[in-house]
Amino acid sequence: MAGTHSSSTHPPLLPTTEEDAVNRLRLLRSRRVGVSTYRRLLAEHGSAGAALKVLPEVAKAAGVPDYEVCPEGVVLAELKAGKAAGAELLTDGSPAYPAALLDLGDAPPLLWALGNSALLHKPMIALVGARNASSLGTRMAKRLGEDLVDAGFAVVSGLARGIDTAAHHGALAGGTIAVMAGGVDIIYPAENTRLAHDIARHGVRLSEMPMGLQPQARHFPVRNRIISGLSRAVVVVEAAGKSGSLITARNALDQGRDVFAVPGHPFDARAWGCNMLIRDGATLVRNAEDVIDAVGPAVAPTPEWDVPKTDKSTRSLRDVAALHSEILSRLGAAPIAEDQLLRDINATATDVAPVLMDLELEGKIARQSGGLLARLV
Secondary structure, X not given: OOOOOOOOOOOOOOOOOHHHXXXXXXXXXXXXXXXXXXXXXXXXXXOHHHHHHHHHHHHHXXXXXXXXXXXXXXXXXXXXXXXXXXXXXXXXXXXXXXXXXXXXXXXXXXXXXEEOHHHHHOOEXXXXXXXXXXXXXXXXXXXXXXXXXXXXXXXXXXXXXXXXHHHHHHHXXXXXXXXXXXXXXXXXXXXXXXXXXXXXXXXXXXXXXXXXXXXXXXXXXXXXXHHHHHOOEEEEOOOOOOOXXXXXXXXXXXXXXXXXXXXXXXXXXXXXXHHHHHHOOOEEOOOHHHHHXXXXXXXXXXXXXXXXXXXXXXXXXXXXXXXXXXXXXXXXXXXXXXXXXXXXXXXXXXXXXXXXXXHHHOOOEEEEOOXXXXXXX
16 A cells, blocks of 8 residues: 555664764675665664674675675765765665655665755655657646646656656656666756756755766666655656556556556557556546545645644544544445545545544555545455
8 A cells, every 4th residue: 555654574773873874885885785685684683884794704605705895985985975965865764764665675775865855755646758758748747747746746757858857847846856767966868957956956866876876777677666666656648568667657566556647549659558557457647636536635644743732732532533433434345435525524635634544554444546435344
């Protein structure tokens, strides 16, 4: 479920110190250490520092003699480059790390963020599509970006040509996230240099790759799992039969996210992938309202320290419990529209949204496509 973020695959992590951050980065940047190996070593040895000490022996036992961990100087240079660029290093043990990624087994342990990292805690929708986009496709992506941020979502895309570029432009004023295949300080394609700078000022650029790394072809499919993992849903605007956008859609399905697609003319090769997704069960999208109706409103959980005291005092536990009971009494196995439920109980979306989220997390109700709600028996 896209709205729940819990992890049983990650080892428990303590807040990182500067020394621990250096050790984590050294461990992750060491040769032959990927995400799964990194997590296994942390789980087995308790800290990145301890894992670094045993890593040469582990490598030797695996048939790799004379193994050397990533030198501390390499990592210190990366941290210096990050500081010079104004980027922030996010670890999955810190509050700044995007919670949406925490339920992924292959979530990046470390992320570089350049810009307003607070956006990573807003509800997000991904917009992706063809680089060789049509005029109609780019207009559609820009309009979707504008309307989704107006509705309270942040828009995630990959800073590629075509659909990605249009989506970022549409969402720029309200918040957009560019997930990059290379270093967060390396802009690709070069034609998006101005857009990338604008995103760093008004949104956030994000990457798991080392600072200064030039993107290569193999980095893009790996990057796509972050685009889908951050998001409640992925909307594909245009896509050829074999494209990175379809990889992102498959990632979304594997991660339990919703997939939407904009239909196109059967004779247009750029519509083939979207039409195939719709044939296989993706929700057809005509406008942003179709997406919002299906995923629900952009209601993000408010940290307890940010909740005004008047809200707490005016809504007692008894009131909340009564609303829980009334909602459950109105819902059954046959799904009904959320708008209809609001009319039935004479309540506002603002009052009901957090209660619906609670009930969904408790496994008492389920959201279905089309903005429908049903009670789970």
